[in-house]
Amino acid sequence: MTTTLSDLDRPQPDEVDVKARPISRRSTGADAVFANSARVVGASVLVITGGVGLFLGYQAIPTFKRYGFGFFTEQQWSPDTDTIGIAAVLVGTFQVALVAMVIAFPLALATALYISEYAPVKLKATLVSMVDLMAAVPSIIYGLFVFLLIMPHAADLSIWFDRNLGWLPIFSVPGGEADSPLPALSQYGFSAFVAGIAVSMMVMPMACAVMRQVFSQTPPGEKEAALALGASTWGMVRTVVLPFGRGGIIGGTMLAMGRALGETIAVALILSPSFEIKASLTEKGGSTISSLIANRFGDATSTQLSALLAAGLVLFLITLGINTMAAIVVNRSRSGADTD
Template identity: 55%
Template structure:
């Protein structure tokens, strides 16, 4: 009798449970919520693009292609163009990313590979704190503190590598001494400030990817006699290639659209020039911020058209970055 009950109980316990092929309710809710968020982002981005395109129609209808080839911005003469504005935007962004990239890469590698474990949390917090500082604070710091000091570096670059068009400064040979005002309010100074602003964002992305490098491959490289730098060169950097590209492009997108800090430093000038050390430049974001308050209907349309160009340019850069990240997927170079 007891054995029969035991066998019956054992049969109940050993009975295989029914496995449902359908997705659990919680997973379906989560997938639906994530899908709705993704669709909402696309709708918002599309709405912004359509709004800017609609508002740009009057300007493009009146000015046509001259809007993209005209250098001046003279509303009273109906001469509005963004070629010099785009050139200034690209100059500031290139200076910023050239300075920010090695800084971000070095900081992220130091935190993830060299810093003592007890200091990593503090360094990460400081990096996040730099990203949280308002742009107006960076702009004021750059205008009152950095600019009076960095003009000496600008002069040194002009004197020693002035044969490069980007560092050539047109000076007056009849003036005794050197003209300090030629080197102030330049794209170079604005780019340095923007580089300090975008560096924490790029470094945060790179550090997260470097921290996920496979431990087994790290230990395998060390077991084969590799040094710490050898592990970084053969394991960490190939694995984090996608993060390096993604963080750099994130910083570039931020540099293209930075407004307040650049507006506080540069001296607006619609000049189409190669040199980044000379005084005066203008960017799309600072043009909109500086002229929007006094603009009439047609000028507002022209400013929104400039915003549309910046929107499409940033979207193109982010799309290229996504393609590059997809082709250089993190860890692809370390797979056997």
């Protein structure tokens, strides 16, 4: 076989340049449809949230111009005398939310720990479904339940607080007659304490769901190592699960707090309207921003409507800030970045 000059000039197989095929990150087919749909949904949420904030801010401009900073320091809400402020309802909003979280936090934490670490495998799915169904119950149902069944017992508990812990301002009811043989229950009902009980039932499932989800992501190897070293179940929970889920506990509590600040119907049904700052949580009367808007929105004039929307803007910014911080904490806890 003869070799020609053209054969010598032709590149041999070992000398052929092999170029790597470029890898494209662009989605195609069903992946592209899903990715674009997710972008549209995410952008829509941001647009809607921003639109709500801009709308409330625009509608609140006349109120801020008319009342200035006094809108935040005035307690009374009396449109007839041109006296409008949210100091009392703002304090009442945090009082109801505080009572709700004091009750809901230990219940949510204990429930989440039991479901994730103690409940039998066959029972876990049922318990998860029951807790999730609690979040689907309308707030008016919780309000009626507390109003008709819980309030008399809560009033008796408030009387006990006044008698034994009345030296604390949060439990003292001026003129409550707690020492009389038959104290008036009406003076101890319809309070921030009773309203907080109703709100706690609504926010507990949310906090429990977040905590349970974070607890379930605890590395099983660390849990098994703790048990292998002789730790009891509670010892393993205390040294492994709780430190790992610390961010989830904080985030879930903050998310529930954000919802507690905005609960409306149950609070409006239970809390007797009163526009003054009260140190006592068990004293009759009070108001929150959401219940104020619900009670006054129907018959509000244009000026009053602007004031109500200004109050709504304040509540919107507070809940948005709390939920944003909670989301940041929860996202960090999922990777274990917030644990030792």
